[in-house]
Amino acid sequence: MRGSRNPMDGDSIRSSFIRFFEEREHLHMPSASLIPAGDPTLLFTSAGMVPFKPFFMGEQTPPRRRLTSCQKSFRTTDIDEVGDHKHLTFFEMLGNFSIGDYFKPDAVAFAWDLCTGLFGLEPERMYVTVHLDDDEAYDIWHNDIGVPPERIYRYGNSDNWWGPAGLEGPTGPCSELHYDGGAEKGIGQHPVTDEMMTPDDLTAMLRREADEGIPAEPGGCHPNCDCERFVELWNLVFMQFYQDLDGVRTPLPAPSVDTGMGLERAAAVLQGKPNVYETDLFRPIIDSVCRLTGREYGSDSETDYAIRVVAEHARAASVLISDGVVPSNSERGYVLRRIIRRAIRYGRQLGLDRPFMTDVAAAVIDRFAAAYPALSENRDFIQRVVGLEETQFLDNIRHGMPLLEDILHYLKTPDANPPALLETAGVDADGLAAARASESIPSAVAFVLYDTYGFPPELVDEIGRREYGLAVDMDGFNVEMEAKRERDRAGHQVIGSMEIVTAYENLGAGHTAFDGYYRTSIESRILGILRDGEAVGQATRGQQVEIVLAETCFYAEGGGQVGDRGVIAGPNGRVNVEDTQSPVAGLIVHRGVVAEGDIALGDAISAQVESERRLDASRNHSGTHLLHAALRSILGPHVRQAGSLCDTGRLRFDFNHVGAMTPDEQLSVQSLANSKIRENLAVTARETTYTDAVRDGALAFFGDRYGDVVRVVRMGSADSDGHDHADPFSFEVCGGTHVHATGQVGTLVVLGESSIGGGMRRIEAVTGRAAEELVVQQSATLQAISQKLQAPVQELEARLDAYMADTDALRRRLAETERVGMRAEAESLLARVRDVEGVKLVASVTSASNVESMREMGDYLKQKLDSVVVALGAVIEGSPMIVTMVTPDLVDRGLHAGNIARDAAKLMGGGGGGRPETAQAGGRQPDRLGAALDSVTNLVRDGLAT
RNA sequence: GGGGGCUUAGCUCAGUGGGAGAGCACCUGCUUUGCAAGCAGGGGGUCAGGGGUUCGAAUCCCCUAGCCUCCA
Numbered sequence A: 001m002r003g004s005r006n007p008m009d010g011d012s013i014r015s016s017f018i019r020f021f022e023e024r025e026h027l028h029m030p031s032a033s034l035i036p037a038g039d040p041t042l043l044f045t046s047a048g049m050v051p052f053k054p055f056f057m058g059e060q061t062p063p064r065r066r067l068t069s070c071q072k073s074f075r076t077t078d079i080d081e082v083g084d085h086k087h088l089t090f091f092e093m094l095g096n097f098s099i100g101d102y103f104k105p106d107a108v109a110f111a112w113d114l115c116t117g118l119f120g121l122e123p124e125r126m127y128v129t130v131h132l133d134d135d136e137a138y139d140i141w142h143n144d145i146g147v148p149p150e151r152i153y154r155y156g157n158s159d160n161w162w163g164p165a166g167l168e169g170p171t172g173p174c175s176e177l178h179y180d181g182g183a184e185k186g187i188g189q190h191p192v193t194d195e196m197m198t199p200d201d202l203t204a205m206l207r208r209e210a211d212e213g214i215p216a217e218p219g220g221c222h223p224n225c226d227c228e229r230f231v232e233l234w235n236l237v238f239m240q241f242y243q244d245l246d247g248v249r250t251p252l253p254a255p256s257v258d259t260g261m262g263l264e265r266a267a268a269v270l271q272g273k274p275n276v277y278e279t280d281l282f283r284p285i286i287d288s289v290c291r292l293t294g295r296e297y298g299s300d301s302e303t304d305y306a307i308r309v310v311a312e313h314a315r316a317a318s319v320l321i322s323d324g325v326v327p328s329n330s331e332r333g334y335v336l337r338r339i340i341r342r343a344i345r346y347g348r349q350l351g352l353d354r355p356f357m358t359d360v361a362a363a364v365i366d367r368f369a370a371a372y373p374a375l376s377e378n379r380d381f382i383q384r385v386v387g388l389e390e391t392q393f394l395d396n397i398r399h400g401m402p403l404l405e406d407i408l409h410y411l412k413t414p415d416a417n418p419p420a421l422l423e424t425a426g427v428d429a430d431g432l433a434a435a436r437a438s439e440s441i442p443s444a445v446a447f448v449l450y451d452t453y454g455f456p457p458e459l460v461d462e463i464g465r466r467e468y469g470l471a472v473d474m475d476g477f478n479v480e481m482e483a484k485r486e487r488d489r490a491g492h493q494v495i496g497s498m499e500i501v502t503a504y505e506n507l508g509a510g511h512t513a514f515d516g517y518y519r520t521s522i523e524s525r526i527l528g529i530l531r532d533g534e535a536v537g538q539a540t541r542g543q544q545v546e547i548v549l550a551e552t553c554f555y556a557e558g559g560g561q562v563g564d565r566g567v568i569a570g571p572n573g574r575v576n577v578e579d580t581q582s583p584v585a586g587l588i589v590h591r592g593v594v595a596e597g598d599i600a601l602g603d604a605i606s607a608q609v610e611s612e613r614r615l616d617a618s619r620n621h622s623g624t625h626l627l628h629a630a631l632r633s634i635l636g637p638h639v640r641q642a643g644s645l646c647d648t649g650r651l652r653f654d655f656n657h658v659g660a661m662t663p664d665e666q667l668s669v670q671s672l673a674n675s676k677i678r679e680n681l682a683v684t685a686r687e688t689t690y691t692d693a694v695r696d697g698a699l700a701f702f703g704d705r706y707g708d709v710v711r712v713v714r715m716g717s718a719d720s721d722g723h724d725h726a727d728p729f730s731f732e733v734c735g736g737t738h739v740h741a742t743g744q745v746g747t748l749v750v751l752g753e754s755s756i757g758g759g760m761r762r763i764e765a766v767t768g769r770a771a772e773e774l775v776v777q778q779s780a781t782l783q784a785i786s787q788k789l790q791a792p793v794q795e796l797e798a799r800l801d802a803y804m805a806d807t808d809a810l811r812r813r814l815a816e817t818e819r820v821g822m823r824a825e826a827e828s829l830l831a832r833v834r835d836v837e838g839v840k841l842v843a844s845v846t847s848a849s850n851v852e853s854m855r856e857m858g859d860y861l862k863q864k865l866d867s868v869v870v871a872l873g874a875v876i877e878g879s880p881m882i883v884t885m886v887t888p889d890l891v892d893r894g895l896h897a898g899n900i901a902r903d904a905a906k907l908m909g910g911g912g913g914g915r916p917e918t919a920q921a922g923g924r925q926p927d928r929l930g931a932a933l934d935s936v937t938n939l940v941r942d943g944l945a946t
Numbered sequence B: 001g002g003g004g005g006c007u008u009a010g011c012u013c014a015g016u017g018g019g020a021g022a023g024c025a026c027c028u029g030c031u032u033u034g035c036a037a038g039c040a041g042g043g044g045g046u047c048a049g050g051g052g053u054u055c056g057a058a059u060c061c062c063c064u065a066g067c068c069u070c071c072a
Helices: A010-022 A050-056 A104-118 A135-145 A199-212 A263-270 A283-293 A301-322 A331-349 A357-368 A373-377 A379-412 A420-424 A429-437 A443-453 A457-468 A474-490 A498-506 A611-635 A663-678 A690-695 A768-789 A793-832 A851-865 A888-892 A897-906 A926-945
Strands: A027-029 A066-074 A090-098 A126-131 A152-155 A169-180 A230-243 A249-262 A521-531 A534-536 A538-540 A544-549 A566-569 A573-581 A589-600 A604-609 A641-646 A651-656 A683-689 A709-715 A730-733 A748-755 A760-767 A834-836 A839-845 A869-876 A879-886 A911-914 A918-922
Touching: A010 A027, A010 A066, A010 A090, A010 A104, A010 A263, A050 A066, A050 A249, A066 A301, A090 A104, A090 A263, A090 A301, A104 A126, A104 A135, A104 A169, A104 A230, A104 A249, A126 A135, A135 A152, A135 A169, A152 A199, A169 A249, A230 A263, A249 A263, A283 A301, A283 A357, A301 A331, A301 A357, A301 A373, A301 A379, A331 A357, A331 A379, A331 A457, A357 A373, A357 A379, A373 A379, A379 A420, A379 A429, A379 A443, A379 A457, A420 A443, A443 A457, A443 A474, A457 A474, A521 A538, A521 A589, A544 A573, A566 A589, A604 A611, A611 A641, A611 A651, A611 A663, A611 A709, A611 A730, A611 A748, A611 A760, A611 A768, A663 A748, A663 A760, A683 A690, A690 A709, A690 A730, A748 A768, A760 A768, A768 A793, A793 A839, A793 A851, A834 A926, A839 A851, A839 A926, A851 A869, A851 A879, A851 A918, A869 A897, A869 A926, A879 A888, A879 A897, A879 A926, A897 A911, A897 A918, A897 A926
Parallel strands: A027 A066, A126 A152, A839 A869
Antiparallel strands: A066 A090, A090 A249, A126 A169, A169 A230, A230 A249, A521 A534, A521 A544, A521 A604, A538 A589, A544 A589, A566 A573, A566 A604, A573 A589, A641 A651, A651 A760, A683 A709, A709 A730, A748 A760, A834 A839, A869 A879, A879 A918, A911 A918
């Protein structure tokens, strides 16, 4: 092998692959973000063809029919497998694509030339697979390329058929290239023999499986075998059919090719390494983990496994963060959180009990900065996010630790108090006994710790074993976990309302042309009228209608911007439009009431948007773009729009961010936005293709589905002739209406910033008229306060402080006076001590204004009299209240303050209770307070008797 | 989107239907000039918000919000 003398490093494999295809007229497309743009159904970009899906689906025109790329990819399916030699979450996928251009012969030839020529792999080590029925591909490999039959294998649908992705779409057979690492790698890993099966034998076996359902059980080795001999290097997908919803396949007029080669695997093969972790793509990261832990890679399998987990997850996490993912409790952010935490867990296993992920992330950034500049651009942010997540996880563990310690302690020493968590986990006495008998920690406990506190079961096990000799029942844990999955799945339900959509479709109006970006009035014709969801020919005064026009200048609610209001005037009547919506893509519906006369299908009308209101919304919409750009500039490029509202009054902007914004950051954002407003930047819009827009650097809001043609809005990049310059302040894909220059926004005032869930923040602001109104209102409030406090605005704060200090002093003095009064009253009560069978009793109505005072009087009496029963009453805010006290010596003689209070209160229509020494009671009949207190004498007598 | 948990002093958190607490931090004084100093005193609370049950709710019930966590 030529590569073995001077093996290619990962970077040159990447670049030479791209160059190879560029030389063959392919256009090099830069890697798209790991966050798929415009495809809300997909969590991550998981393969090279994902960004090109609209091209393959025929929804968009590709910039060229031959494309090549090295695509960052992320797959969540085998996170828990990562750590072995094979699985990765993040990987780079090299690929060449033909969109209706060349097909099998060229694709095969390219792949062969690249492997055996550019990569210098020995042809004898290359094995080829094709689909059972794909004789075309077989013949090309055999006749044109010259691969001998003994190295061409056929496989069925599970191995060599692709697609469709989803319910319908392009689909077709695949052909794969496998690299033979040598027979010795597979020794002892086969059911019967380590010898290769012949292609004919395997084909016959797979045919029987496909036709007769007899499971294929290969006894020997073959390219798709589970042993470690073969590496699947390259997958060529031949999209030659279109499969519809019923599963019927029709040949595509222009078949396409999609191929994918994992960069990491290619590097392992070309560098002669046993697995991807030994390649130069991983080695620097592995080395950094070793430096941190003081361990050596290759010393023992358990250590190696942990090192690989840390390295892989740190790499994946860094790239995810550089693409704008931030840890959170759901979706992408949750996947990121999981891999960071999994890495920390394995780091712990390597003896790292202090934060270390930022250091590993640094190694990742250093290694990949050249290929992915976004990594070094976001270096600080990546490290900060990883560091924060690490501290948060350590916090969780710190919180869970005492809970776990209590349980472990209780399992070992049964006479301790049972921890509450046991009950939460639903562990009964039997379960407890079983756990103690088997020296194990009940799986329900581990589950609750994990489910509620994020405390990993592996850690419970580790601590349990080390400190108490107790292990976690992992099987039981997995059962609990599976049960939870079932429960959560049951909670899922999707409701769709198709009837509404069809009502609009039945209108037959199809598509409404929108011409409202630069005008607010238009002449058009009524194409459809809906009343209560039914198409009608006309409508009369007072009726609620929905109107479809041939062409409109009314903006339909979308992109966070509210729909327009206005008037549609026809020859015989007028409609007040209250809202404009787009219930079906491309169709604009005006909702409102016929205000005068009547309207009918076909009427020629003039439509007029309420322009002041439209302008308010436009100001807010432009305001969100300014905010978005300012936020990215101040907080970092990870800021990504998650939703927005551009109403007429205020605007709202939701975005990803770690933690709350500081007041300083809020001010900086506001100040930057306002300086751009004062610069009066030109706001220009033009139409382009989605791909071009994104390639030029326009921000696109994930979650929106963009069509073939999109509109991009720039602020601050066009000169007076309308030519675009580099580096606009703001550049977004957006269909909303905007002001013509930022100065029209007026002023932007940030109202506040708040959380809307993990990793998501919301900022609210006002612009233009609303901002002015806010200032007017606030200064009016200030003036009013200033009048009331009799002080100029500048001195308000000092004046208020003085008032508060005064109030404070007065309150204290009042309390003190009251206390003195109460003391005096208490003293007078000393003269009214009665004797009930040798027990001193004070029972009296007082003038106390709160229960507190009565307690203080009681305390005083207890202190003075040593041994006494006190029952004090007062009417507080209309309700009779009683406080009772019994000194400890009398409690010993059977008296109970709580019982006395309760029984006495019955006489005034209430109840009460408390502790033996102190209690209180209340009632509903103030006039019975005296009687209640009188009854205490008898209650004491009864209490002493029993 | 669904499940579980939490929200009490500036911070970390106890709190069992009947007097809102501890440690740290803060302030004052004393003591001492050294490693988390010590002693004494003090200030600081919408017990997340709202509703309900009750004579009485931080505590029980319901709703809302925020945060943590697991799952999708």
